[in-house]
Amino acid sequence: MKYAPHDEKISSGTGVNRSEKDEANTIKEKVALFKTLLLNWAAKLINIAPDEISDRIDEGLRIAGRHFTLDLMLIEFAEDGRTADMTHVYSVVDPKQSPPKDRGYHCPWTCERVRRGETIVMDFLPHDLPPDAVTDRDWYLGRHYRSAVVLALPSSSNGLSRGFLIVASTTRIRWTEDQVDTFHSLGEILSSVLEQKYETARIREDHEFERLLSEVSAKYINLPVDEIEYVARNDFGRLARLLGVDRCVLHLMTENKERWVNGVYQWERYFAWWSEECAESGREEDQLINHEPASWESMQYLVNRWSNGQISRFTHIDELPENAGATKALLSTLGIKSSMSVPITVAGSLVGAIAVSTVYSHRSWPDDLVSKLRLFGEVFVNALVRKRSEASLRNALAEVESLRKQIESDYTYLKEEITLEHDFREIVGNSNVLKQIILKVKQVAPINVNVLLLGETGTGKGLIARAIHDASNRKDRPLVQVNCAALTPALIESEFFGYEKGAFTGAQARRPGRFEVAHGTTLFLDEIGEIPLELQAKLLRVLQDGEFERVGGSTTIRTDVRVIAATNKNLEKEVAEGRFRQDLWYRLNVFPIQVPPLRERVEDIPLFVNHFVDKYSKWMGKRFNTISQKTMKALQGYSWPGNIRELENYIERAVITSQGEHLQVELPGKGDIREAQMRSLKDFERHCLLGALEGTGWIINGPAGAAARLGLKPSTLRSKMLKLKITRPGTKTDG
Secondary structure, three states, X not given: OOOOOOOOOOEOOOOOOOOHXXXXXXXXXXXXXXXXXXXXXXXXXXXXXXXXXXXXXXXXXXXXXXXXXXXXXXXXXXXXXXXXXXXXXXXXXXXXXXXOOOOEOOOHHHHHHHHOOOOEEEOOOOOOOOOOOHHHHHHHHHOOOOEEEEEEEEOOOOOOEEEXXXXXXXXXXXXXXXXXXXXXXXXXHHHHHHHHHXXXXXXXXXXXXXXXXXXXXXXXXXXXXXXXXXXXXXXXXXXXXXXXXXXXXXXXXXXXXXXXXXXXXXXEEEEEXXXXXXXXXXXXXXXXXXXXXXXXXXXXXXXXXXXXOOOEEEOOHHHOOHHHHHHHHHHHHOOOOEEEEEEEEXXXXXXXXXXXXXXXXXXXXXXXXXXXXXXXXXXXXXXXXXXXXXXXXXXXXXXXXXXXXXXXXXXXXXXXXXXXXXXXXXXOOOOHHHHHHHHHHHHHOOOOOOEEEEOOOOOOHHHHHHHHHHOOOOXXXXXXXXXXXXXXXXXXXXXXXXXXXXXXXOOOOOEEOHHHHOOOOEEEEEOHHHOOXXXXXXXXXXXXXXXXXXXXXXXXXXXXXXXXXXXXXXXXXXXXXXXXXXXXXXHHOOEEEEOOXXXXXHHHHHHXXXXXXXXXXXXXXXXXXXXXXXXXXXXXXXXXXXXXXXXXXXXXXXXXXXXXXXXXXXXXXXXXXXXXXXXXXXXXXXXXXXXXXXXXXXXXXXXXOHHXXXXXOHHXXXXXXXXXXXXXXXXXXXX
């Protein structure tokens, strides 16, 4: 309801009493002039830098406030959608006034209508407010406002209101349609600016998340198990600070078959990070969960949802249903206001859940946060499961070693191809490090993320890539492979992206590239470190957006490709020295797998020997009944700088040259195998050093250098090289 008593005139906002006709003309003139000012201001917002957004909003309010002699306030809804904060203010009385320390805008009647997209025009305050708008009435009276217009600022992405604009005056004003339309124009521009502000914040958070996920994923691959819990809690804190939450928790289920006891799901461990301000709540939760198992019953509402693969999230705790009473009571005790939890599964079985919560404010939880939390949860859970299983694995290996020693004197190596599981028939070996690689293959294969295989030449990275593909949901299509090292820089681009007819001399017909051919399947990029720097930006675009153009073409082609890359280079070092793009490395390094050299898989050498002997003896029509134990030990004592590929070459040669039923193997440069068995300690040391140096590309220093691999100080390694007269091939020496 809007009305004005007969004894009080309502002005037009110009500050001067005139005839209605003069007032109308004045308003039209001011509105027309303001449109010009608005256009000039809007032009400044094109390509605005993120750190300038706040200043530009203040400028827009100031222009409007000065022109119409009015107060303007920008109110933004908080993440919970219920409360609102005053973020920008222009006051006629105090033009330099900042938003108050208590920015909260507590006017429920106004907020409710703005959320519905209404425009509220009030010529005569407080009488235009209904009797039940008590809080709103007090707010306007407390600031001596007599007239106001409130306009919603909808989001262009989802249509929901980001906030609203209040235009107010301490004098009576009869707002004209032209004035209200003008303020709507101002509001539409402010909506766009706010959209840019939120989008910029989202992009920045996504970038920081990808960087953190890449770093954390790489860290846990080879992290010692006794450091996992400490590092995990620290990383929970990094994730929580990035997401702006007060609590980050990981629940780990027991691996016992009897998980349900008296109807209650059993936890094995519980890991939590709380902000420093919430340390007391953290201690209370730790006491309840880890030391009072009876409290587990309170978590059953959440566990039931996790067991069914469902997430749980609420902005206000009263959003939890009636059957979650015990959970609500527990979370209320801890002071939690908003929370979201995501189940973590491995091979279809629930192994835990990750949860984030706020204590000091309410917030909403967007859908894209689910996948982020799940990725982080899988990294942490896999690390903790690895620690949990190491003790049983160590016992099993000890038992195997004991059995091996009992039969060592009568042991004869038989020809056999070893298969860890039926899914990985081509991968030979039974060592602990290989089992860890197979575990990682199983973890990452069903998830459509990029994989980076790291390791020396000849270690079998191609087989690992094929194993990942064969265990993925893309296995029905063939694996597409590109050896980047075999292509010249001029050919790589056309090989990757294809070319149009006439793109260059010899391009007589259109040819699709490997990324186009690999649509819907997996692309294996071997020796990725050999890609020229100028092509890396185009590769990054395909990995990020799934788009590219053929050479000589302008049509954008979309492709759905899962990339597995491999390299024998230290890409971190390549990035530091400017030969490899850092953003491309982040994109490739989502899930790195380190493939160890053969010298670190000595126990697998007999299996490889038997595999290759069987392979080549069948091909050549020969038969070998036994391989002597001395021969096998000598093969295990050699460093194999060429890794599995070098071993295969020597076995193939041995099958060709050996006579009779006994395989005779000659190690490189040593003639008969007996000479290899009798090598001096000095020769053995020389072979070890050469193997490490060649395997690291003759890099001595750094975590990936030969010194670290040998467990020596760089100065010690250099001293031994000098003593043994070891020099890098091609290095000039005096004399």
